[in-house]
Amino acid sequence: MMNKMVAPSLLSADFANLSKDIEMINESDADWFHLDIMDGVFVPNISFGIPVVEAVNKLAKKPLDVHLMIIQPEKYINTFKAAGADLLNVHYEACTHLHRTIEEIQNAGMKAGVTLNPHTPVNLLEDIIDLLDLVLIMSVNPGFGGQSFIENTYSKIEKLRNLIEKKNSKALIEVDGGVSTANSAQLYQAGADVLVSGSFIFKSDNPKNTIAQLKK
Numbered sequence: 646m647m648n649k650m651v652a653p654s655l656l657s658a659d660f661a662n663l664s665k666d667i668e669m670i671n672e673s674d675a676d677w678f679h680l681d682i683m684d685g686v687f688v689p690n691i692s693f694g695i696p697v698v699e700a701v702n703k704l705a706k707k708p709l710d711v712h713l714m715i716i717q718p719e720k721y722i723n724t725f726k727a728a729g730a731d732l733l734n735v736h737y738e739a740c741t742h743l744h745r746t747i748e749e750i751q752n753a754g755m756k757a758g759v760t761l762n763p764h765t766p767v768n769l770l771e772d773i774i775d776l777l778d779l780v781l782i783m784s785v786n787p788g789f790g791g792q793s794f795i796e797n798t799y800s801k802i803e804k805l806r807n808l809i810e811k812k813n814s815k816a817l818i819e820v821d822g823g824v825s826t827a828n829s830a831q832l833y834q835a836g837a838d839v840l841v842s843g844s845f846i847f848k849s850d851n852p853k854n855t856i857a858q859l860k861k
């Protein structure tokens with residue numbers, strides 16, 4: 646059975662009032678917190694780092710889903726575990742030894758996810774999908790919030806769902822970038838389990854209500 650989960654992306658939160666937005670997510674129907682870590686090298690932007698993950702972890706009452714948009718993510722596995730990450734997403738494009746990195750994340754006591762950039766085909770995961778807890782499909786080029794959704798994402802989700810079933814994998818499918826109520830129903834229908842949404846939630850008049858709408 647498919648899930649209908651929502652992970653608000655703190656990238657679009659008000660950093661001057663972060664505790665208020667964390668409290669809003671705690672009280673909402675959201676399932677996870679999504680935290681985007683950008684290094685200015687793997688992606689052309691810098692977001693926030695480990696001290697912010699630690700601070701969020703002190704207040705968050707839901708799991709922390711951490712998306713590493715950084716080179717050499719294997720160097721920071723234990724650091725993010727100590728900071729409070731429950732699920733660690735690394736990019737397929739940033740990992741030379743992906744199998745080893747996934748095992749290290751899981752051995753550190755976290756769920757392991759692999760993220761695919763829009764140009765990366767899902768069939769490249771064929772020989773590792775059975776080990777994964779999650780696959781994050783980027784529906785924008787990573788680096789910035791507020792971009793337009795790439796329509797080819799639906800067919801990528803369908804191909805990934807087929808691969809997951811063929812390989813009897815437990816991996817959840819998460820989608821990130823340009824997600825709103827204009828595409829949420831179709832994304833769940835295509836096979837997505839978890840939707841990440843940033844600007845659509847935080848720029849709305851009633852973010853808690855928007856999160857509830859995204860779960861419908």
Ligand SMILES: O=C(CO)[C@H](O)[C@H](O)COP(=O)(O)O
Pocket residue numbers: 654656657679681712785786787788789790791792821822823824841842843844845
């Ligand atoms: O990973 C990200 C950017 O790299 C963000 O999580 C994603 O873009 C969500 O933002 P929005 O919902 O505003 O598109």
